[in-house]
C-alpha cells in the first residue's frame with residue numbers, strides 16, 4: 001500500500017530481470033502491490049494502452065496514486081525517496097557510489113545486450129546459434145568487472161553486511177546468468193557466493209521469476 005492509501009501497481013513480466021529488480025525493492029520496503037502482467041512474448045508492451053504508461057514500451061512500470069514511473073532504476077530511486085524504510089542507499093559516499101556503479105554496470109552494461117529485441121534480431125539475421133555466445137560474451141565481460149570490484153569489498157552481501165541497491169540489481173542478473181544463459185560461475189566466486197545468499201532472502205525469493213503469477217508453471 002502506498003502513502004496515498006491506494007495500492008501500488010507494478011507492470012511486470014515474470015522473466016524480466018528489470019521487473020525482478022523492482023519486485024525485490026518493493027518487497028524489501030515491505031510494500032504491497034498489485035501485479036499487472038505484460039506478456040513480452042505476445043508483444044503486450046507495444047499495446048497503445050501500455051505505451052501511455054511507458055512510452056519506451058518496456059517493463060517495469062510503477063503506478064503510485066497519480067505518479068507513474070517507468071524504468072527500474074527510476075522506480076527504485078523513487079521508492080527510496082518516498083518510502084525510506086529499509087534504505088537501499090547508504091550514507092557512506094564511497095559505498096553509495098559503489099552501489100550506483102554496480103547498478104549501472106548491470107542496467108546499462110549487461111542487460112540491454114541480452115534484451116529480447118536484441119536476441120530476436122540476432123536470431124533472425126545471424127542465426128539462433130549465435131544468441132548464446134553473444135549473451136555469454138557480454139555477461140562474462142560484466143561479471144569479470146563486478147568480480148574484481150567486489151572481491152575485496154563484499155561481506156555477506158555485495159558491499160558489506162546489509163542488503164543495498166547493488167544487491168537489488170545483481171541478484172536478477174546473476175540468476176539469469178545461472179538459469180538462462182549457462183554462465184560458468186566458478187570463474188566468479190564472489191558473485192556465486194552472493195547468488196547463494198540472495199536465494200536465502202524472502203524478499204528476493206518472492207521476486208523470483210517462477211514465483212510470479214504470470215509464470216508458465218504458476219498455479
Ligand SMILES: N[C@@H](CCC(=O)N[C@@H](CS)C(=O)NCC(=O)O)C(=O)O
Nearest residue numbers: 016017018058059060071072073116
Ligand atoms: N532500463 C530499463 C530497461 C527495461 C527493459 O529492457 N525491459 C525489458 C525486460 S527486462 C523489456 O521490456 N523488454 C521487452 C522489449 O524490449 O520489447 C529498466 O531498467 O527498466
